[in-house]
Amino acid sequence: MSGIGQRKDDHLALCAQGDVGFRRASTLLECVRLVHDALPELSLSDVDTSITLFGKTLKAPLVIASMTGGTEEAGRINRELATIAEERGYGFGLGSQRAMHVRPESSSTYRVRELAPRTLVLGNVGVVQARSMATGEVRTLLEDVGADGVCVHLNPAMEIVQSGGDRDFSLGLSTIARLVSELGIPVMVKETGCGIAPSVGRRLLGAGVRHVDVSGAGGTSWVGVETKRAAAAGDEQARHLGDALWDWGMPTGACVALLAPLGFETIVATGGIGTGLDVARALALGANAAGIARPVLRALSAGGRQGAMKFLDSVETELRAAMLLTGSSDVRSLRHAPHVVVGELGAWMTQLGREDRDRK
C-alpha cells in the first residue's frame, strides 16, 4: 500500500478504536443553557427539523463530516455512510481527495453519487494541496464525484505534529480566494478539530468566503491521532510535541458564538458533536447545521450499519425533544431560542467579543 493509503487506514483504525479525543478541553457547548418552555403549544410530530443547505433540502440539520477515501476500506465506509445520508436526508462529506489526485485509480473509493443521488455531497481538498493545483484540476476532482460544494480544509496543527507532514502554510488565504472566485461551486472553509477564530473568520470574509465549518476543539484531536502514530513509529520528537499540543484549539461552541455575528451565510458546527442536545445548543448559538465525524465512524465500526443508524436516531430524537422544549417549531426558531451562556464559554465570548467591539 502507498504511504498515503497506509496513513488513511491508520487514521481510520485510530479513530474507530483509539483514544483520540481531547483530554481536558471540551466543546463548551455544555455552557449553553437552553431556556425551557413549559407551554410549547406544539405537537412533537409537528416539529420540522429540515433545512436548506447549498440549495438542497436536508431532513435534519446534520452533515456526516468529511472523513475518508483512497483505500478499499475507505471506499466501503464512504459507500455505507453515503447511503445512510441518502436514506436519512443528511449532508455527506467525502474525505480529502488528495489520494484521488495523486492516484487516480483510487477515484472509485470516493464515488458515491450513484448510491446517493439526492444527497448534498461535499468534496474535500486541503488548502496546502490546492495551493499547488490549478483551479481546473480541483474542479475535475469535484466533477468526478458529482460534488455540490467543496470543503477546503485547514489543518496546520495536525501537520506539524505528523512525521513528514506539511510545514509551509503560506499563501493559504490567496489560494482560498482564488478557489472562491474561480471554482463556480460553493466553497466551505473547514478546520479539522482546532477551530476557526473570529480573526480568521474576518480574513476569510475579506477573501470572499461565505461558508465555514468551524470544526472546533472538544471532539477528535487530530494532534492526538498523529501523536499516536508518531509513538508507534518511535518518533520521540513528534510524540513529545503532540503530547504538548494534544488539546490545542478553540472550542466548537466558542467558534460558533463568535463567528455568528460576522455575517457568514453558512456556519457548520463540527467538532465534538455527540448528541442532539449538542446540535440544538450549536444551532441556538448561530450555526446552520452540525457535522459529526468520529462518533458516526465509531458507531459504524462497533455496530455496523444498524449501529450507525441507531446512534443517528438518538441524535435526531434528542434534537426534536430540545426543539419542542424550547418551543421551536422549526430550525429557524431554534436558531433564535433563548439561552444563557455560563462559565468558560462566557469568558471566550466576552474577551474575544470585546476585541471585536474594540475594532469598531
Ligand SMILES: Cc1cc2nc3c(=O)[nH]c(=O)nc-3n(C[C@H](O)[C@H](O)[C@H](O)COP(=O)(O)O)c2cc1C
Ligand atoms: C477518520 C477521520 C478522517 C478525517 N479526514 C478528514 C479529511 O480528509 N478532511 C477533512 O476536512 N476532515 C477530516 N476529518 C475531520 C472531521 O471532518 C472533523 O472536522 C473532526 O474530526 C472533528 O469532528 P468530530 O469531533 O466529530 O470527529 C476526519 C475525521 C475522521 C474521524
